[in-house]
Amino acid sequence: MNSGESVLSADIQAKAQAAKDKLDQQAYETVQWHFHESTGCPFWLEKKKELNFDPLTEVKNYEDIKKFPLFEDEWLRGGPVRRWVPKAFENDPVYVFETGGTTGVPKSRIAINDFRTDYENFSHTLPDQYFPKGANWLMLGPSGPRRLRLAVEHLAQYRGGISFCIDLDPRWVVKLIKKGWMEHLEEYKKHCIDQAITVLTAGHDVKCMFGTPKLIESLCLGLEERGTSLAEVGITGIFSGGTEFTPQWTRYCVEELFGGPPEESGIYMTPTYGNTLMGLACSKPVTAAEGYKISYYAPQPRAVTEVVSFDDPMQTVAYGETGRVKLTTLTQEFFVPGFLERDEGEREMPFDKYPWDGVSGVRPFHGIASSTTVGVY
Amino acid sequence: MLKIPAIRWGKPYESLEVEDVVHFATGEPIAQLSQVGGGLLKRDMRFAQKARDALRQIPSSELLEILKKAADLFMTATLPMGDGTQSPAEFVHAQSATTGLPENMCRFNMEKNAYALSNMNLILDSLTRGLDLEILSRGYGKEDRGVTVSYQAQSPVLGAVLPSNSPGVHTLWLPAIPLQLGLVLKPGGKEPWTPYRIYYAMVEAGVPAEAFGLYPGAGGDVGASLLASCDRSMVFGGQQTIDQYHGNPRVQAHGPGFSKILLGDDVVDDWERYLDLMVQSVFANSGRSCINASGVWASRHTQEIAAAIAERIGGVEPKDPTDPEASLAAFTQKGMAPAVWGMIEQDLAESGVTHMTEKFGPRLEEHERCDYLKPMVIHADSPERAVAKKEYMFPFVSVVQCPQDQMIKQIGYTLVGTAITGDETWAQQLTDATNIDRLNIGPIPTIKLDWLQPHEGNLIEFLFRNRAYQMAPLEVATV
Numbered sequence: 001m002n003s004g005e006s007v008l009s010a011d012i013q014a015k016a017q018a019a020k021d022k023l024d025q026q027a028y029e030t031v032q033w034h035f036h037e038s039t040g041c042p043f044w045l046e047k048k049k050e051l052n053f054d055p056l057t058e059v060k061n062y063e064d065i066k067k068f069p070l071f072e073d074e075w076l077r078g079g080p081v082r083r084w085v086p087k088a089f090e091n092d093p094v095y096v097f098e099t100g101g102t103t104g105v106p107k108s109r110i111a112i113n114d115f116r117t118d119y120e121n122f123s124h125t126l127p128d129q130y131f132p133k134g135a136n137w138l139m140l141g142p143s144g145p146r147r148l149r150l151a152v153e154h155l156a157q158y159r160g161g162i163s164f165c166i167d168l169d170p171r172w173v174v175k176l177i178k179k180g181w182m183e184h185l186e187e188y189k190k191h192c193i194d195q196a197i198t199v200l201t202a203g204h205d206v207k208c209m210f211g212t213p214k215l216i217e218s219l220c221l222g223l224e225e226r227g228t229s230l231a232e233v234g235i236t237g238i239f240s241g242g243t244e245f246t247p248q249w250t251r252y253c254v255e256e257l258f259g260g261p262p263e264e265s266g267i268y269m270t271p272t273y274g275n276t277l278m279g280l281a282c283s284k285p286v287t288a289a290e291g292y293k294i295s296y297y298a299p300q301p302r303a304v305t306e307v308v309s310f311d312d313p314m315q316t317v318a319y320g321e322t323g324r325v326k327l328t329t330l331t332q333e334f335f336v337p338g339f340l341e342r343d344e345g346e347r348e349m350p351f352d353k354y355p356w357d358g359v360s361g362v363r364p365f366h367g368i369a370s371s372t373t374v375g376v377y
Numbered sequence: 378m379l380k381i382p383a384i385r386w387g388k389p390y391e392s393l394e395v396e397d398v399v400h401f402a403t404g405e406p407i408a409q410l411s412q413v414g415g416g417l418l419k420r421d422m423r424f425a426q427k428a429r430d431a432l433r434q435i436p437s438s439e440l441l442e443i444l445k446k447a448a449d450l451f452m453t454a455t456l457p458m459g460d461g462t463q464s465p466a467e468f469v470h471a472q473s474a475t476t477g478l479p480e481n482m483c484r485f486n487m488e489k490n491a492y493a494l495s496n497m498n499l500i501l502d503s504l505t506r507g508l509d510l511e512i513l514s515r516g517y518g519k520e521d522r523g524v525t526v527s528y529q530a531q532s533p534v535l536g537a538v539l540p541s542n543s544p545g546v547h548t549l550w551l552p553a554i555p556l557q558l559g560l561v562l563k564p565g566g567k568e569p570w571t572p573y574r575i576y577y578a579m580v581e582a583g584v585p586a587e588a589f590g591l592y593p594g595a596g597g598d599v600g601a602s603l604l605a606s607c608d609r610s611m612v613f614g615g616q617q618t619i620d621q622y623h624g625n626p627r628v629q630a631h632g633p634g635f636s637k638i639l640l641g642d643d644v645v646d647d648w649e650r651y652l653d654l655m656v657q658s659v660f661a662n663s664g665r666s667c668i669n670a671s672g673v674w675a676s677r678h679t680q681e682i683a684a685a686i687a688e689r690i691g692g693v694e695p696k697d698p699t700d701p702e703a704s705l706a707a708f709t710q711k712g713m714a715p716a717v718w719g720m721i722e723q724d725l726a727e728s729g730v731t732h733m734t735e736k737f738g739p740r741l742e743e744h745e746r747c748d749y750l751k752p753m754v755i756h757a758d759s760p761e762r763a764v765a766k767k768e769y770m771f772p773f774v775s776v777v778q779c780p781q782d783q784m785i786k787q788i789g790y791t792l793v794g795t796a797i798t799g800d801e802t803w804a805q806q807l808t809d810a811t812n813i814d815r816l817n818i819g820p821i822p823t824i825k826l827d828w829l830q831p832h833e834g835n836l837i838e839f840l841f842r843n844r845a846y847q848m849a850p851l852e853v854a855t856v
Contacts, residue, residue, distance in 0.1 A: 180621060182601060217416040224420070248393040252417055291393060 387586025415602025428559025477707030527846030536610030541565030634667030634792030641798025
């Protein structure tokens with residue numbers, strides 16, 4: 001038993017057990033789906049031949065997923081991308097979303113409806129007071145081959161609104177940084193922020209927005225320069241994510257850029273942690289009382305994040321301890337067993353709203369942090 | 378352990394993000410330094426004018442007196458340092474422990490900063506060529522010859538992105554306060570001590586705290602924001618930094634000095650007389666300053682000169698930084714010394730280049746948490762050798778053989794040039810040369826400063842615009 005389990009209340013323990021049962025069922029069904037000839041995708045059906053066990057008979061619950069070797073991100077680089085499309089969906093329209101791609105071949109993931117499901121589930125976590133139904137949205141972040149534009153647009157539509165979109169190409173941003181063209185970088189950022197301000201001040205009744213941390217900051221500063229503010233242009237709800245999110249930045253944002261917590265400033269911000277492979281992890285409400293600590297909880301049972309030992313990725317660390325984030329995705333469209341993320345963090349306890357493990361303090365994994373350019377947009 | 382906050386117009390701000398400032402050799406944390414983002418600085422810059430307004434409440438003459446008091450406090454008082462205090466001895470110890478600079482050099486740099494503070498009236502008299510500071514304060518005024526002159530401040534504050542390794546450079550931003558311009562500083566991650574101690578000393582002496590912003594932060598975020606949002610700022614860095622800000626009128630970039638000693642044909646046969654001067658110029662302050670000589674140029678006897686300098690400094694070994702005899706600073710950033718050594722090895726492979734300190738043993742000494750590079754003297758038989766244009770952050774000098782009539786052209790940019798010669802024609806050519814900044818004619822070490830002369834980019838010319846200003850009496854109609 002690890003240190004955290006002893007302090008869980010009986011109520012949370014019961015909820016955690018129910019969540020675990022649901023996850024075991026999801027794990028079983030997902031493996032059955034992806035490894036069955038009638039529904040599986042070419043990649044997994046081919047990979048099945050290399051395994052020293054039969055997934056169809058030997059994976060009965062989530063724990064059994066550990067029988068799979070770690071998922072290698074190289075498998076997602078290069079085509080044919082159709083090998084990832086489950087037979088059951090072969091006649092459906094397919095999207096491809098990419099991550100990375102600054103150097104070399106980006107990782108690609110096929111999607112049919114997952115992104116919509118993820119964002120509909122996320123929608124149910126948003127407080128209507130700050131994200132009013134029917135309000136229009138601003139999507140201020142990367143589009144192109146990324147999932148975000150379509151996903152945020154769907155979120156807005158699902159909530160009865162219309163999304164305005166600003167494009168940002170993070171691959172170009174990374175190139176600008178690597179070339180040391182900081183003036184160009186500033187101009188590009190201004191170019192994006194100018195467009196956002198134009199939308200926000202053009203009478204479109206935009207009340208909600210998605211923005212990456214750096215773009216939200218730039219937007220607030222840009223509005224201040226023009227003598228106005230996010231609150232004055234009507235924004236009440238912000239969903240933020242896409243890059244590293246720190247407690248200090250959140251504090252600065254809430255205290256200074258917004259003008260106080262939601263009850264004072266009228267602006268509510270929820271940090272998220274997500275990616276093309278997982279979907280969207282929500283955060284525990286972030287408060288000044290808890291030092292703006294940010295803890296994320298994966299959208300179980302569709303995806304699971306674990307905090308695992310740096311030395312042995314099959315071992316979960318104790319609550320409060322630091323480890324690498326390991327992701328497992330369990331949907332009919334996509335199966336990713338045990339993918340080691342480029343992030344590390346601390347393992348967090350289940351709580352009432354999300355009765356399963358979370359991760360806090362997410363930051364680039366120290367083993368690769370020095371070689372990557374993070375937080376570019 | 379001390380907790381050092383950011384300072385936002387005199388108000389301490391404790392960030393949720395802190396960085397340990399650690400002892401270079403043991404890794405023991407000495408302080409926790411708050412880390413803030415560039416956005417916070419940018420936002421605070423909306424109130425920059427208030428810093429200047431607060432300073433303009435106090436006449437420059439009075440500020441100069443306050444700075445004298447601050448100099449005394451800086452040298453002798455136990456001053457606040459974050460949530461604790463720091464005595465002068467603790468300051469020296471902490472600075473040495475986090476930068477790798479021996480304590481005796483920290484004390485020397487402390488004195489240098491205190492000298493600039495207490496002699497600021499003379500320094501400003503030199504920088505302004507005797508201008509009444511009241512004219513800078515008011516924006517216009519009459520000179521003794523009866524002509525109205527006007528100087529317009531180009532920014533309400535002076536920003537500075539400060540280095541972690543050279544506590545002596547802080548003298549360059551000190552004049553901002555009596556010029557009634559606020560200060561926005563990004564302290565070096567390993568050397569927050571000097572800017573903070575100067576801040577606390579100045580405030581204790583009577584400078585309004587709201588004139589200061591100190592924004593420590595990791596990575597390039599705060600530095601880039603500072604340089605982007607201050608209308609006038611200075612940055613200290615390597616050649617890449619200099620190149621990046623070249624031609625940017627808002628930024629004064631201070632980088633490698635490539636300072637040199639040139640021996641004229643008329644004195645070179647007598648070179649032994651100047652050996653002390655050469656050694657001192659190369660070796661003082663562990664070779665870390667931009668005013669340390671990185672080149673000695675002569676038309677003949679260069680092998681003998683190089684051998685003689687090598688004989689004097691080649692055998693110097695690292696010592697404990699508290700040892701009064703310690704003269705070598707550590708490289709506290711892991712990997713830097715081996716990288717520098719790798720570059721030097723490449724240069725040594727070139728034909729015509731001789732390593733004169735080779736016989737004194739390996740130059741790179743690696744420790745668990747820091748490294749040392751022992752003094753190096755290289756001989757180059759021609760200015761064409763790559764090593765002739767190199768400068769590193771330790772006692773390193775190339776002795777270059779070059780005909781006198783080609784020297785001015787071949788030396789390239791030179792922050793301090795000491796030309797030892799009695800040849801008046803050549804002295805005049807050196808005076809006319811635009812690639813030499815500070816020029817010493819005669820046996821003056823490159824590291825000897827005359828504070829009463831303009832130095833390293835005249836701050837007045839950088840901060841104030843000289844313009845025409847005319848006034849005529851207004852005739853008011855009477856009813």
